[in-house]
Amino acid sequence: MTGGGLPGRRDPGAGRSQGANPGFARGRRLRSTPAMRRMTAQTRLAPADFVLPVFVKQDVSEPVPISSMPGVVQHSLDSLRRAAHEAAEAGISGLMLFGIPAVKDAVGSQADAADGIVNVALQQLRADLGDELVLMADLCLCEYTDHGHCGVVTPAGVVDNDPTLDRYAAVAIAQAQAGAHLVAPSGMMDGQIAAIRAGLDSAAFTETPVLAYAAKYASGFYGPFREAAEGAPQFGDRSTYQMDPPNADEALREVRQDLAEGADAVMVKPALPYLDIVRRVADAVDVPVSAYQVSGEYAMVEAAAERGMVDRKRAVLETLTSIRRAGASTVLTYWAVEAARWLR
Numbered sequence: 001m002t003g004g005g006l007p008g009r010r011d012p013g014a015g016r017s018q019g020a021n022p023g024f025a026r027g028r029r030l031r032s033t034p035a036m037r038r039m040t041a042q043t044r045l046a047p048a049d050f051v052l053p054v055f056v057k058q059d060v061s062e063p064v065p066i067s068s069m070p071g072v073v074q075h076s077l078d079s080l081r082r083a084a085h086e087a088a089e090a091g092i093s094g095l096m097l098f099g100i101p102a103v104k105d106a107v108g109s110q111a112d113a114a115d116g117i118v119n120v121a122l123q124q125l126r127a128d129l130g131d132e133l134v135l136m137a138d139l140c141l142c143e144y145t146d147h148g149h150c151g152v153v154t155p156a157g158v159v160d161n162d163p164t165l166d167r168y169a170a171v172a173i174a175q176a177q178a179g180a181h182l183v184a185p186s187g188m189m190d191g192q193i194a195a196i197r198a199g200l201d202s203a204a205f206t207e208t209p210v211l212a213y214a215a216k217y218a219s220g221f222y223g224p225f226r227e228a229a230e231g232a233p234q235f236g237d238r239s240t241y242q243m244d245p246p247n248a249d250e251a252l253r254e255v256r257q258d259l260a261e262g263a264d265a266v267m268v269k270p271a272l273p274y275l276d277i278v279r280r281v282a283d284a285v286d287v288p289v290s291a292y293q294v295s296g297e298y299a300m301v302e303a304a305a306e307r308g309m310v311d312r313k314r315a316v317l318e319t320l321t322s323i324r325r326a327g328a329s330t331v332l333t334y335w336a337v338e339a340a341r342w343l344r
C-alpha cells in the first residue's frame with residue numbers, strides 16, 4: 001500500500017521486508033506521509049538560518065552580472081540597498097559585505113578609507129535598515145590589494161603576518177565606525193582575532209562582536225569568488241595561510257586559538273566538502289558556529305541544474321539541510337533570500 005486505504009493498514013502480502021518479526025521497528029512507519037515526515041524531521045530550515053554574502057562595486061550605476069555565478073551580481077550602491085530591503089523582507093538574519101574598490105594598492109587602503117566603497121555601503125545600509133539585519137563586514141585585504149593577497153607582502157613576495165595585523169585592526173575600526181554590527185576576519189593570519197579585538201576595544205567598539213573565519217581551507221571552491229570580488233592573487237596562492245584540505249585536527253586548534261583570542265563566534269569554510277569539520281567544531285565549542293557555502297558550491301549546483309542534471313530547488317534545500325544537520329547554526333549562502341522565500 002503506497003497511499004490511500006486505511007492508514008496504518010498494509011495489504012496482506014504486499015512486499016514486506018521486515019515483516020517476519022512483529023516487534024521490529026520499521027523505518028518506514030514514520031515516513032508514510034508528508035505530515036508524518038514533517039513532524040519527525042530532526043533538522044529544520046528557517047529564513048533566520050541564513051546570511052547572504054553581497055558584493056558592492058565602486059563606480060558602477062547598474063549591477064554587473066558574475067558569469068561564473070549565474071544569478072549573483074556585483075551591486076551598485078543603489079541595487080545593494082534594494083537587495084538589502086528584499087533580504088530583510090525575506091526574513092534572513094544578515095548580510096556579509098564585500099567591497100570592490102576602483103583602485104587597489106599594496107596595502108589595501110580602500111578597505112579602511114572612510115569613503116571606501118564597503119564603508120560607504122555599510123553607512124547607507126545602516127541608515128536604511130537600522131538594526132533590522134545584522135550587517136557583517138568581511139574583514140580581509142584581498143579585494144583591496146593590487147597583488148590580491150590577504151595581507152601586506154614582503155619584497156620577496158611573502159605575506160607578512162604582523163604588519164598585516166595592524167592593517168586588520170584599522171579595517172575593523174573603520175567598518176565598525178561605518179555601521180557594521182559585526183566584523184568577520186577571513187584572512188587567516190596568526191593572531192588576527194586578538195589584534196582586531198584590541199583595535200575595536202581601543203576605539204570603544206567593545207560591543208562589536210568578531211565572527212572568526214576560524215577554519216578556512218585553501219579551497220578550489222573559491223574559484224568563482226575570484227571573479228566576483230576581483231581578488232585573485234597575482235602570484236602564488238593562499239596555501240601558506242589558509243588551511244590544507246587533508247587536515248581536520250588543525251581546524252579544532254584554529255578554533256580554540258580564535259576563541260582564546262576573543263572570537264565571539266566561529267565559521268567553517270567551505271561547507272559541503274567540510275561537513276565533518278562543521279560537525280567536529282559544533283561538538284567541540286559552545287559558541288555559535290557558522291558555515292559558508294562558498295561560490296564554487298553555488299556554481300556547481302547551478303551548472304548541474306541548468307543542464308537538467310539535478311532538480312535545482314531540491315538540491316539547494318538538501319545542501320542547506322545537510323549543513324544545518326552537520327551542526328551549523330547559521331549558513332552563509334548565495335541562495336539565502338531565495339531559500340528563505342521557499343520556506344515561508
Ligand code: PBG
Nearest residue numbers: 140142186221222225294295296
Ligand atoms: C577573502 C574571502 C574569500 C572568500 C570569502 N572571503 C576568498 C579567498 O579566501 O580566496 C570566498 C567566498 C566564496 O568563494 O564564496 N579572504
